[in-house]
Amino acid sequence: MERQADNAVANILLVEDDDDLAELVQIHLKFQGHRVSRATTVAEAKAQYRQQPFDLLVLDRGLPDGDGLDICHALRQQQDWSPVLILTAQDAEMDKVEGLEAGVDDYITKPFSVLEFQARVRNVLRRLKQSTDTTVEKETASATDAMTFGALKILPELHQVSLNNHEITLTATEFTLLQFLASRPGRVYSKDELLDYVWHTHHSGYHHTVCSTINRLRRKLSLSDSQHHFIQTVWGVGYKFQPQQ
Structure with missing residues (x-):
């Protein structure tokens, strides 16, 4: 039986170097029924993505070895349109515009509402489901x-x-x-x-x-x-x- 969009289990890669925040985000994503893998650097995220596909990437921008947005740039250059959600403390208007211009699907700034974050994840995955050839x-x-x-x-x-x-x-x-x-x-x-x-x-x-x-x-x-x-x-x-x- 096909799952409903809001209840679909997604394979999510979380790229976040703050352990406490990463744990919080993982708890709420898993509460929604998703499988979550974690990376703490740009290099580690790219290595994990090469090993397996993900339904959604949740990226921080200020990572130890660079800007998480570089991961999105790399995917888009390869014509890979996997959904990307930015979760970052960089909240200047130009930061948001830069992220959206790079092809991210949504941009959330810290601190953030857990309920809003969960809703944004549902929305991105719903749009993915609507556009995916599944039948x-x-x-x-x-x-x-x-x-x-x-x-x-x-x-x-x-x-x-x-x-x-x-x-x-x-x-x-x-x-x-x-x-x-x-x-x-x-x-x-x-x-x-x-x-x-x-x-x-x-x-x-x-x-x-x-x-x-x-x-x-x-x-x-x-x-x-x-x-x-x-x-x-x-x-x-x-x-x-x-x-x-």
């Missing part, structure tokens, strides 16, 4: 399932996006956002609405998460099509998906 139906999905907008094609069941016949690799969050906006072309969504529908949070303090993800999506789409901007800003209101004419 025979998904494996046999046909072109009739596609959302087609001129040269842009979105295959929800296969988690595939192509533009001008070039496949575009998206993170789980980027794909969920694009699919959501494209499901109602021309409809304008505020940042709060997108946080609610895509990130499942009502905290307006994470508007930068929406902006950074929108910017990444635009850059990826522009690599294949510099003539049309599918995701458009409606100043003072929000964002909309505009199909090619």
